[in-house]
Amino acid sequence: MVRNFFIGGNWKMNGSLAEAKKLVEMLNGFEVPANTEVVVAPPALYIDRVHQGLKKEIKVAAQNAYLKASGAYTGEISPQMLKDMGLEWVVLGHSERREYFHESDELVGKKTAFALEAGLSVIACIGEKLEEREANITNDVVARQMKAIAAEIKDWTNVVVAYEPVWAIGTGKVASPEQAQDVHQFLREWLAENVSAKAAEETRILYGGSVNGGNCKTLGAKPDIDGFLVGGASLKPEFGEIILSRQ
Numbered sequence: 001m002v003r004n005f006f007i008g009g010n011w012k013m014n015g016s017l018a019e020a021k022k023l024v025e026m027l028n029g030f031e032v033p034a035n036t037e038v039v040v041a042p043p044a045l046y047i048d049r050v051h052q053g054l055k056k057e058i059k060v061a062a063q064n065a066y067l068k069a070s071g072a073y074t075g076e077i078s079p080q081m082l083k084d085m086g087l088e089w090v091v092l093g094h095s096e097r098r099e100y101f102h103e104s105d106e107l108v109g110k111k112t113a114f115a116l117e118a119g120l121s122v123i124a125c126i127g128e129k130l131e132e133r134e135a136n137i138t139n140d141v142v143a144r145q146m147k148a149i150a151a152e153i154k155d156w157t158n159v160v161v162a163y164e165p166v167w168a169i170g171t172g173k174v175a176s177p178e179q180a181q182d183v184h185q186f187l188r189e190w191l192a193e194n195v196s197a198k199a200a201e202e203t204r205i206l207y208g209g210s211v212n213g214g215n216c217k218t219l220g221a222k223p224d225i226d227g228f229l230v231g232g233a234s235l236k237p238e239f240g241e242i243i244l245s246r247q
């Protein structure tokens with residue numbers, strides 16, 4: 001089967017209402033190829049405005065969700081609430097959530113299962129830190145992160161994996177196409193061995209970390225790179241070029 005290309009734009013905690021409106025205008029002006037899915041993740045407060053304003057081909061994700069439907073969890077948003085607002089996607093396990101908000105592999109696995117049960121699709125993020133790459137344990141780290149997700153879910157149909165090496169995020173130090181392809185291939189083999197041949201064949205594996213208009217085509221030409229999760233460049237006009245990178 002052919003895996004549709006997937007471009008995610010993670011706005012992180014950036015912008016203002018005025019800037020969100022400008023980004024919506026910018027996005028609505030982009031051509032979205034039939035073989036490419038585009039999903040943007042604005043800050044939670046702006047999600048609804050962005051969702052209301054965007055053309056239908058571009059979907060909206062939350063950057064996080066909790067693992068309860070409702071209750072006394074001050075500050076949190078549930079997958080059920082995201083569904084209620086008409087959203088289809090949530091990003092979980094981003095390295096910034098893991099690093100600054102102490103989200104463990106286990107928590108990310110549980111949140112993934114809970115969001116899927118609520119009917120959302122999940123962009124599940126994994127990736128090694130610089131010291132882990134230097135210690136040659138990249139594959140061990142991403143396998144451990146995948147295992148924690150696989151322990152909680154059976155069906156990977158509505159999961160997109162985003163491989164984002166922490167050393168490449170926001171640093172301008174993009175992984176080389178070969179470095180990224182090596183890990184993506186390892187992840188696909190991991191899925192084949194530990195989940196199923198179907199999951200290995202069908203699960204989109206995105207690369208994230210300093211993707212821009214200049215490097216997206218060579219990265220996107222690699223066989224196991226099925227798209228990108230883009231941070232900084234998703235706030236700029238070059239996001240339009242990234243959307244076209246596998247045309």
Ligand SMILES: O=C(CO)COP(=O)(O)O
Binds near residue numbers: 209
């Ligand atoms: O973390 C990222 C996307 O989730 C990547 O961020 P940058 O594209 O800014 O490096």
